[in-house]
Amino acid sequence: MSNKKPSSIFVSGPIAAQKIAEDIQKHSSKVSIGAHSIFLGQVRADEIDNKKVTAIEYTAYEEMVMEKMAVIRESFFAKYALTCMHIYHSLGRVDVGEICLFVFTSSAHRRDAIDACNEMVETIKKELPIWGKEICEDNSTVWKQNN
Amino acid sequence: MDVQVIFFGSIIDITLVDSVLLNNCTDLDSIVNDLIERYPALANKKYFIAVNQKMVHENIKLKMGDTVALMPPFSGG
Numbered sequence: 001m002s003n004k005k006p007s008s009i010f011v012s013g014p015i016a017a018q019k020i021a022e023d024i025q026k027h028s029s030k031v032s033i034g035a036h037s038i039f040l041g042q043v044r045a046d047e048i049d050n051k052k053v054t055a056i057e058y059t060a061y062e063e064m065v066m067e068k069m070a071v072i073r074e075s076f077f078a079k080y081a082l083t084c085m086h087i088y089h090s091l092g093r094v095d096v097g098e099i100c101l102f103v104f105t106s107s108a109h110r111r112d113a114i115d116a117c118n119e120m121v122e123t124i125k126k127e128l129p130i131w132g133k134e135i136c137e138d139n140s141t142v143w144k145q146n147n
Numbered sequence: 148m149d150v151q152v153i154f155f156g157s158i159i160d161i162t163l164v165d166s167v168l169l170n171n172c173t174d175l176d177s178i179v180n181d182l183i184e185r186y187p188a189l190a191n192k193k194y195f196i197a198v199n200q201k202m203v204h205e206n207i208k209l210k211m212g213d214t215v216a217l218m219p220p221f222s223g224g
Contacts, residue, residue, distance in 0.1 A: 064200040130223025131156035
């Protein structure tokens, strides 16, 4: 299936709302789909030692992410009845309020799309070699930690 | 025998470079010992190791041209 081909998930900088709208629009021709589930991660203005975070800068081990994603994709298509699944993650600087992660799953019935989307977000945070460095208003930096 | 070691995230704050070429390292343990000698702060650092993009949790033999990655805990998303 063409949807399973390994390709980079990375987008340079923030993910534009326009791209998300266009991706939804593209699926109108896939009429077997009855449900989409979308997760959007947005950079939050956390406060660290009384300093506000103004952006996160992402780096990744890109080759390893691609290899891992190919395996993860295959396991998700085996576990859930998905029509398609699209994942985008930012690299480089993303300012607070901007989108850094876009997970988009589609299926005939809602349960598969919703469950796959939720599990994918957790998998991305846990399994993919990606790192976020929080940049504060005084330009000091703190490495982000996932819970 | 050359093995490339690449660093990511907060590990680079310690090494100040994103890769080094090591020779005379035949297994992973010898790489780690060599790196701790060069960068003592690594000894107290939590990280995962991948060899040729696969996670490795025990000592393994290395061969010419292998790429070893030191990766701190992931924080994507």
